[in-house]
Amino acid sequence: MKKARYHHGDLRHSLIKAARDMIKEGGIEAVSLRKLADRVGVSRTAAYHYFKDKNILLCTLAQEGFHIWQEEADRIFQDEKMSHEDRYKAYIRWYMTYALENAEYYDLMFGRAIWKQNTATENLKATAYDVFQKQVAITRQWQKYGVLPAGEDSLRLAQVTWGTLHGLARLLIDGIYSDDSPIDEICDCAANLLMDK
Amino acid sequence: MKKARYHHGDLRHSLIKAARDMIKEGGIEAVSLRKLADRVGVSRTAAYHYFKDKNILLCTLAQEGFHIWQEEADRIFQDEKMSHEDRYKAYIRWYMTYALENAEYYDLMFGRAIWKQNTATENLKATAYDVFQKQVAITRQWQKYGVLPAGEDSLRLAQVTWGTLHGLARLLIDGIYSDDSPIDEICDCAANLLMDK
DNA sequence: AACGCAATTTGACAGTGTCAAGATTGATGG
DNA sequence: CCATCAATCTTGACACTGTCAAATTGCGTT
Structure with a gap:
């Protein structure tokens, strides 16, 4: 062409x-x-x-990744057909499978390569910040609906829950857990721990 | 010299x-x-x-790191002066501060660089596996003592709890959370979520 | 048609990991 | 004591990488 x-x-x-x-x-x-x-x-x-840098190219790609990420997440957040509990569980499962299926891209977005560089574009940081803020807002909602413990500070809770998903995704992607770890079971266990009992 | x-x-x-x-x-x-x-x-x-490879050199360093890691962790696991609950909390706090203080080394041990390579030494994998198995054993203990929820499968529980700590460490190290995130509060929130209520 | 300016190329430099072949050495056995 | 040998280290070379400076090309405008 x-x-x-x-x-x-x-x-x-x-x-x-x-x-x-x-x-x-x-x-x-x-x-x-x-x-x-x-x-x-x-x-x-x-x-x-x-692109001034190789790094800036990567940042641009990552930013694009964050936008797609947010779109897909929103699709779950706004799915009215599910109960709040089911929606949260679906979110967890989506997070893990999406991260694993797009492992290389996940690596780019959340990996160290970009963030550690001092040339990291302000754009990228802003985008990521937006994504996280949305996460905090949703967390607050879930607290209100009794899915997540209401006692915790929303910001901290969002940080820790995201940390959990991020950590599991990383360990699975990097192959630090044995390869035959059943994702379903891990997701269920995570849901049990995180959700309000 | x-x-x-x-x-x-x-x-x-x-x-x-x-x-x-x-x-x-x-x-x-x-x-x-x-x-x-x-x-x-x-x-x-x-x-x-x-060292056959640059990668093998790094693997060797990582292995060394795991041994030190295990030693330090054991010191907490075996500290009889604390209650089981306090010991778990201390472990969480230690994990985060140690990871942050030795960020570069943490990156080496758990980072993708090593694990993704196909030349990753069997030695390293074995060492990491041992560390994790010990983690599972401790998790089982904590379940027995009522610190962690007894209902969950120990292996899955160990995976998820480790995932949480690992994810938080990663997010903090990589600077994805804003820099002024108070580690203490994050640790407390994590402890609240993970521990049996 | 000529000019200017943006888009693209060529040349060059300092790095990197790694292989193959040679140089140096301390230890060993006669 | 000295020759031999295997272990240890060096030199040379190659194919990569990112990035800068200076030339080149060609589209759009005057």
């Missing part, structure tokens, strides 16, 4: 798209600007006109 | 020691075999006689 014209026409989006594919294939480690340029059919340093 | 002799004498340990320092200073990313060799005063490829 794309000819070898000097002006590519839509390089920015092509780069993002290619990087997205690349990540799904081989993880963040496998992403290199040069292979990326190769795949898009452009010269090695072309990307630098759109 | 060390002269520029051809035979270094204790290269393996020197390499490990230097790598350990390097990690504490600048994180895993900052570790390069060449700078390592430089620091030890030896040629760039000298390390390959003791």
Whole structure:
């Protein structure tokens, strides 16, 4: 479709798209600007006109990931067909399966690579902050509905519950738990612990 | 102390020691075999006689980290001066502060870098497995003493509780939570959620 | 048609991990 | 005491990587 014209026409989006594919294939480690340029059919340093850094490219991808993430989560949060309890359980299960199915992307979004860099875009931080704030709001709702313990501070509760899901996802993704850990059982156990009894 | 002799004498340990320092200073990313060799005063490829891979070097360090980790944890597990409840709370607090204070090392031990590689030594996996099995055993004890809910399967419970601590540690270390998150409050909230009520 | 400016390329540099082949050494046996 | 040998370390080389500076190309406007 794309000819070898000097002006590519839509390089920015092509780069993002290619990087997205690349990540799904081989993880963040496998992403290199040069292979990326190769795949898009452009010269090695072309990307630098759109992304100051390799890191900024990754941040952009992560931000995109957060938006998709939020959309999918909202779909569960707003599903009126389920009871509050079931919705929370569904959320947990969705979190784990989504994280595992998109392991490489999850790694990008929550991984250290991006956040530790000092070049981490303010945009990304803002986006992630928004996602978390929404999480806090939902947590407050769930407390109101008696799904989560009402006694705890909503912010702390959101931090800890997210921590639990994040930690489990990480351990499963990284293969630190044995491979045959049944996700269903783990989700159930987590739900039992977190939810108000 | 060390002269520029051809035979270094204790290269393996020197390499490990230097790598350990390097990690504490600048994180895993900052570790390069060449700078390592430089620091030890030896040629760039000298390390390959003791470590087949860069990854294997890191695995060795991680294993060492697990042993220290286990020792420190045991000190809490076996502290008879505390009640079971207090001991559990102390464990949580220790976990978080230790992880945060040794963030770079924590990153090495539980980070993806090592586990994802197919060259991950069987030794490391075995060590980590031992650590986790001990965790399961302790969890079972705590269930017996009424600190943790007796109804849950011990293995799953250990997985989830560890997941919680691991996730919180990760989020705090990576700076995904805002920097001014009071660890004490987070620990308390986690304890409330996890412990039997 | 010529000019300007943005998009892209080429060249170059300093890093990295790792392999193969050579140099140095301390220890061993005659 | 000295030659041999295997362990230990070095040199050279290769294929990568990210990134900068300076040239090149070509579209749109005057």
